[in-house]
Amino acid sequence: MAGFRRRIRTPISRISVIVAVALVIPLATYTIYQLAQSGENERLLRSIYQRQLDSILFSVNQYCWDRFNTWASELAVLGRSLKDADRAWPGVRNLRRFLRGKPPLSGAFVVNRRDVFLMATAGQFSSVRRPQLRRLVTRTLSEREAVWNRAVRQARAGYTRPLVARLDVDHTVLLFPVLDAETADSVVATCGLVIDDQRFVDDVVARKLNAINTGEFIFAVSDQSRNHLLYASEDFEGNRFETSESLWILPDLRLQIRLRGTTLEQLSRARTRRNLLFLGAVNGILALALVFLLRTVTHEMALARMKTAFVANVSHELRTPLSLIRMYAETLELDRVPDDAKKRRYYRSIVSESSRLTQLINNILDFSRIESKQKRYKFTTVDLGGIVERVVDSYRFHLDQNGFALSLQIQRPLPEVQADPEAVEQALVNLLDNAVKFSNDRREVNIRVWHERDKVAISVEDRGIGIPESEQKKIFEEFYRVGDDLVHNTRGSGLGLALVKHIMRVHRGSVRVRSKVGEGSTFTLEFPVA
Ligand code: ADP
Numbered sequence: 001m002a003g004f005r006r007r008i009r010t011p012i013s014r015i016s017v018i019v020a021v022a023l024v025i026p027l028a029t030y031t032i033y034q035l036a037q038s039g040e041n042e043r044l045l046r047s048i049y050q051r052q053l054d055s056i057l058f059s060v061n062q063y064c065w066d067r068f069n070t071w072a073s074e075l076a077v078l079g080r081s082l083k084d085a086d087r088a089w090p091g092v093r094n095l096r097r098f099l100r101g102k103p104p105l106s107g108a109f110v111v112n113r114r115d116v117f118l119m120a121t122a123g124q125f126s127s128v129r130r131p132q133l134r135r136l137v138t139r140t141l142s143e144r145e146a147v148w149n150r151a152v153r154q155a156r157a158g159y160t161r162p163l164v165a166r167l168d169v170d171h172t173v174l175l176f177p178v179l180d181a182e183t184a185d186s187v188v189a190t191c192g193l194v195i196d197d198q199r200f201v202d203d204v205v206a207r208k209l210n211a212i213n214t215g216e217f218i219f220a221v222s223d224q225s226r227n228h229l230l231y232a233s234e235d236f237e238g239n240r241f242e243t244s245e246s247l248w249i250l251p252d253l254r255l256q257i258r259l260r261g262t263t264l265e266q267l268s269r270a271r272t273r274r275n276l277l278f279l280g281a282v283n284g285i286l287a288l289a290l291v292f293l294l295r296t297v298t299h300e301m302a303l304a305r306m307k308t309a310f311v312a313n314v315s316h317e318l319r320t321p322l323s324l325i326r327m328y329a330e331t332l333e334l335d336r337v338p339d340d341a342k343k344r345r346y347y348r349s350i351v352s353e354s355s356r357l358t359q360l361i362n363n364i365l366d367f368s369r370i371e372s373k374q375k376r377y378k379f380t381t382v383d384l385g386g387i388v389e390r391v392v393d394s395y396r397f398h399l400d401q402n403g404f405a406l407s408l409q410i411q412r413p414l415p416e417v418q419a420d421p422e423a424v425e426q427a428l429v430n431l432l433d434n435a436v437k438f439s440n441d442r443r444e445v446n447i448r449v450w451h452e453r454d455k456v457a458i459s460v461e462d463r464g465i466g467i468p469e470s471e472q473k474k475i476f477e478e479f480y481r482v483g484d485d486l487v488h489n490t491r492g493s494g495l496g497l498a499l500v501k502h503i504m505r506v507h508r509g510s511v512r513v514r515s516k517v518g519e520g521s522t523f524t525l526e527f528p529v530a
Helices: 002-081 091-101 127-143 145-156 198-210 264-333 340-371 384-399 422-436 483-487 496-506
Strands: 104-113 116-119 162-168 171-177 188-194 218-222 228-232 243-248 252-258 380-382 405-410 417-419 444-451 455-462 510-516 520-528
Touching: 002 091, 002 171, 002 188, 002 252, 091 104, 091 116, 091 198, 104 127, 116 127, 116 171, 116 384, 127 162, 127 188, 127 380, 127 483, 145 162, 145 171, 145 218, 171 380, 188 198, 198 243, 198 252, 264 340, 340 422, 340 496, 380 384, 384 405, 384 422, 384 444, 384 455, 405 483, 417 422, 417 444, 417 510, 417 520, 422 444, 422 455, 422 496, 422 520, 496 510, 496 520
Parallel strands: 405 444
Antiparallel strands: 104 116, 104 188, 162 171, 171 188, 218 228, 218 252, 243 252, 380 417, 444 455, 455 520, 510 520
16 A cells, blocks of 8 residues: 555656646746736837837838939939020920929929029919029028038939928928039039928828828828928827827928827737736636646546555455355365254355355446446336335345344335336445444444435434544545544445445435434435336
């Protein structure tokens, strides 16, 4: 037994170590790490989302810039062709043609090498403003000479970067140098585009924003210089925009973007919280699985222990009656028993020992049939009173022999029930056998059969050692025997009551016990009336 215990303790501790190393430690470490990192994760998530917003704005800016470049290179071709024109006409015609189909452009002009100012206008923008525009160009070029020189240098490097000047609240002028086509060195003209801010926003910016918007964002464009909203993808009721950037080509205009219905902070916090919650759930499931695993393992171990005890018990159980039978039979065979009374006692012992043996073997066989689901019951309509009388009759002698006072009360009439008579007998024999085995000095067995509402009940009462309250449920488990000295000294397999319970379940009835230590026990079987 000690060796067995050692064997079974090892798997439990081994399983615990494996589970700890493979699951608990990594998960616990990961959980602690995640908890410690939650603030950092939140910041990281926020910066990822932020970068997403930034990149959206970047792509819009890029798009506007490309649009400007297309216009600029078209105008540069015109500028070069007009570099030596000494009159405005007919160059202006070409400029007008250039403006066609470009609603955001209110005007375009070229100042050539001969300082001729060629200009065309479109839409509401009146050519009356020509002197104003000219003044603006002259002023800008002289006041921001350094910036202009840089623009020239960049143009030589093949990069058009305009000088931005504000004409009025609605218009912005973009000035850029045009270089000689062959040398790509000397400036042959200064070109300019007059942009209608609002139309630019409507035609270029808003169109691009609409194409991008999948409904997750709110966009707006506003003129910073006068705090004026030029465009909003929807009504945003004064909500703060988390991310904004100036338009590269119209720096007074600001592109703004925010998440719809939430903020970056809320989004990243919710995401972090969800991750932690998920982690918590995984931990919970693991804890439950561990509890379940340990319980199952412990239970299986206990069962294995009981099975081993069972094998030891049963071997003993088989050997004792067999050697008694053999001893009596051999003595009788040698004719060494002088008086008849003694002979009869020997015969009786042989009969009672072999019936014990039969009982034990029946229990074991039945149990194994139940385990392998091969046990079949034959139900018929029976009179339980009759069955009880039969069993008591065949058992009476055994009881008398052991000095038991027996009383049997059958309350007639009894309704018939559906039952397998053999199974009922087996259940009863097991109860009687236990009553005999577990009685000390007060040797008394009372059997009662009665009818109560829709049940017929059979009870077997003894005045034996009794069963502690804490054990009263367990004794119906297979192989279970109370850890009492008397119990250990009596023969048994621990299968009797498990069989009784099974039999009663098959009969849709029940078995219960009422017992007090030192005073005795009463087992009651209840059968439903057919
Ligand atoms: P076995 O009698 O072979 O040990 P059972 O399944 O019939 O197995 O009974 C299980 C245990 O229940 C017994 O070992 C004993 O501890 C307890 N028990 C059963 N019947 C009685 C009884 N009438 N009085 C006291 N203890 C009992």
